Amino acid sequence: MEFSSKLLERAVNEMSQLPGIGKRTALRLVLHMLKQPKDQTLGLANALQNMRNDVKFCTSCHNISDVALCEICSNPNRLTDVICVVEDIRDVMAIENTSSFKGLYHVLGGKISPMDGVGPHDLNIESLVTKVAKGQVKELIFALSSTMEGDTTNFYIYKQIQQFNITTSTIARGISVGDELEYADEITLGRSIVNRIPFESSLKH
Amino acid sequence: MEFSSKLLERAVNEMSQLPGIGKRTALRLVLHMLKQPKDQTLGLANALQNMRNDVKFCTSCHNISDVALCEICSNPNRLTDVICVVEDIRDVMAIENTSSFKGLYHVLGGKISPMDGVGPHDLNIESLVTKVAKGQVKELIFALSSTMEGDTTNFYIYKQIQQFNITTSTIARGISVGDELEYADEITLGRSIVNRIPFESSLKH
Numbered sequence: 001m002e003f004s005s006k007l008l009e010r011a012v013n014e015m016s017q018l019p020g021i022g023k024r025t026a027l028r029l030v031l032h033m034l035k036q037p038k039d040q041t042l043g044l045a046n047a048l049q050n051m052r053n054d055v056k057f058c059t060s061c062h063n064i065s066d067v068a069l070c071e072i073c074s075n076p077n078r079l080t081d082v083i084c085v086v087e088d089i090r091d092v093m094a095i096e097n098t099s100s101f102k103g104l105y106h107v108l109g110g111k112i113s114p115m116d117g118v119g120p121h122d123l124n125i126e127s128l129v130t131k132v133a134k135g136q137v138k139e140l141i142f143a144l145s146s147t148m149e150g151d152t153t154n155f156y157i158y159k160q161i162q163q164f165n166i167t168t169s170t171i172a173r174g175i176s177v178g179d180e181l182e183y184a185d186e187i188t189l190g191r192s193i194v195n196r197i198p199f200e201s202s203l204k205h
Numbered sequence: 206m207e208f209s210s211k212l213l214e215r216a217v218n219e220m221s222q223l224p225g226i227g228k229r230t231a232l233r234l235v236l237h238m239l240k241q242p243k244d245q246t247l248g249l250a251n252a253l254q255n256m257r258n259d260v261k262f263c264t265s266c267h268n269i270s271d272v273a274l275c276e277i278c279s280n281p282n283r284l285t286d287v288i289c290v291v292e293d294i295r296d297v298m299a300i301e302n303t304s305s306f307k308g309l310y311h312v313l314g315g316k317i318s319p320m321d322g323v324g325p326h327d328l329n330i331e332s333l334v335t336k337v338a339k340g341q342v343k344e345l346i347f348a349l350s351s352t353m354e355g356d357t358t359n360f361y362i363y364k365q366i367q368q369f370n371i372t373t374s375t376i377a378r379g380i381s382v383g384d385e386l387e388y389a390d391e392i393t394l395g396r397s398i399v400n401r402i403p404f405e406s407s408l409k410h
Contacts, residue, residue: 002301005269011256014249018234029223041257044219045250051216052246064210096207
């Protein structure tokens with residue numbers, strides 16, 4: 001692609017470094033910015049700079065935060081002895097949206113994935129084990145993706161904390177609400193039968 | 206969507222103002238930036254700022270440029286009396302890539318589209334008419350999209366410059382190179398028959 005302006009070329013090149021954004025999309029986005037008021041582009045640039053320079057990670061749960069201890073960890077109304085282990089902050093947001101969990105989180109920052117070169121020491125596992133070792137945790141809920149990597153990570157953490165004799169659980173796998181049985185895959189359907197729950201408790205929600 | 210950080214929220218909001226980028230995609234992009242080295246995000250922000258502050262539009266053809274007169278307009282090897290009228294700078298890039306045009310361009314900045322509130326006075330039509338009125342232009346090539354809006358714009362400009370008695374042409378419509386006849390639409394196929402060219406001249410390319 002030949003550009004008539006070096007400034008434009010640099011903006012397009014930088015933009016196309018983002019995942020899922022190729023050169024053509026980047027050019028389309030950048031030309032759109034040039035048509036919009038100047039403030040909009042400068043606002044975006046400024047927001048990105050501020051975020052990258054000043055954003056913090058909660059010292060306790062590793063969630064993204066503006067302060068040292070995030071809003072969830074510093075909220076006195078939350079149960080401090082139940083910890084939900086998640087992969088990244090999007091999972092925290094997703095679970096928070098359901099309003100069905102009142103404990104704290106622990107953000108691992110990824111899953112163990114030897115194929116991608118991610119080992120246990122690249123994740124926030126040590127700080128989780130330390131938390132459990134201090135004896136303040138009653139239950140650990142594993143809420144990782146139901147994939148090979150997610151299961152591996154669950155199992156690795158389980159082995160690390162087994163000695164401390166706390167309750168561990170994993171989120172239920174089963175048919176999504178609103179799904180038809182005939183379209184469910186066999187493994188999910190099988191698990192949802194094995195892990196069936198009393199009918200009365202399904203009426204509560 | 207509930208964010209645990211105002212900085213993150215602002216970055217996501219600004220990012221999702223871009224066309225085709227919703228809140229979820231914006232969050233994915235912003236979280237990706239947080240995982241990459243700091244320099245990358247700051248580089249992007251800086252490139253956007255520089256572009257928006259310093260980019261110029263060529264005073265003659267309205268192409269994007271770093272200097273007052275763009276590289277194409279200031280190139281002494283180009284024919285100055287043939288002007289190709291295009292919608293935006295992406296079209297200039299596309300035609301330049303073909304290396305088959307040695308004249309100058311005139312970038313309108315859009316098409317006449319009453320539905321979108323774009324009238325002739327929102328486009329760079331006046332400066333084109335002025336150029337033609339000065340008598341320096343022999344031929345005007347209309348290279349706009351083959352749509353209702355493109356045709357309207359062509360016709361509007363044609364009416365404006367009719368009095369100056371110059372040659373006007375429009376790029377050929379026909380079957381794309383490599384296309385099979387049976388999949389071509391009727392109008393395109395019809396036009397390609399009406400506007401057939403001598404076989405000998407098709408051998409030149």
